[in-house]
Amino acid sequence: MTRARAFPDRRAAGLHLGEQLRRHEWHDPLVLGLARGGVVVAHAVAEALDAPLDVAVARKIGAPGQPEFGVGAVTARGDATYDARTLRALRLRPADLRESCEAEQAEARRREQVYLHGREPRPRAGRDVVLVDDGLATGVTARAAAHAIREERPRSLVFAAPVCVPEAATGLKADVDEVMCLLAPDDLRAIGEWYQDFAQTSDDEVVELLGSEPE
Template sequence: MTTERVYADRSAGGLALAELVRERSWVDPVVLGLARGGVPVAAEVASALHAPLGVAVSRKIGSPGHPEFGIGAVTPHGPVVWDERSLDLLGLTHDDLEPVVERERREALRRLDLYQGDREPERLEGRDVIVVDDGLATGVTARAALRSLRESRPRTLVFAAPVCAPQAIPALREEADSVLCVSEPPFFQAVGQWYSDFSQVDDDEVVALLDRYAGGTDRYSGGGR
């Protein structure tokens, strides 16, 4: 683990993360990219492990008037995860945000249906499941994804990213069996500051990657943006 590292793009971040992940032994692993930005990173990890690539969807619930500030997150089917401290500071209740929760859950369902397509979802029970994102900032969307995936009874549930805010890791360890980070820079403001190219990943790229690498037999070479 290094303290500071800037990646050329998500593919480069994925290659660095793959080196770290390969240091461990895994039992029948499956790699899930957290959509959307985590999928190109996860493709490199899945390729390195010769493991199938799948997707996990988690949607941030933003603060009223400041949607970029996440105070919770929701998945297509799992429970809502709240940042209770932020809710208290803002004087908000769960009921106040129910319309936002329902809207984001519908969007999560739409994305999951789009990404999954006609493919059968990977079986997770009894397997090592590695959830990959391009970075860990507050961790609220990752926590929601992990909590939902835990219901599938994986052998182990791991979160992995090329760069992580150190202060977000302890809370994430409450949901994951372990957290793997290549870099934990002390002056972390946003995930994008640790990538030279942090272009938005669109739905078409996610679908293309899943179509190509879902079986775990091909090699993802990066690029494509």
């Protein structure tokens, strides 16, 4: 596959990913899509595995003055996860990012409430959980989500994405039981380069996809 031609869109990527994941043996599987774009991929994976779908929300914590440069991430509850090497390189401490962390955690709680529509998250304990995103770049949001999921004692936790930065995929293996990437190109610069259509996923689309799941 060539760059910008690998996947037509997130759903098509999810169908390819689902075919690979079907080769595993699963115990009471649950598919979690990392909001927002990961939910589209995860919806197709859940169909392939005949498994329920739910959402995982993690928010990137940006460097001071560079909000798009993620130095860590946080979920709706619990402590933030930081990239230690990045903090050292920028001479930052977690305390320096407390205000940003609190703001992102509040946004994570808000989005979770919107996506779940007042219901409780599907239970993770004792299940094989598949955490899905549309790509893995730095890995900070995936790590934060994985840490939060681990707190709920799943039987196993697998991270899966259509395309991954090799270094990030290797680093994430310490936080999950398995990392599955369809593509891990050494020259990956941006996840969107590997999709023909990488339009931003809306909150409404996430709600619709989650609402289409059977109880």
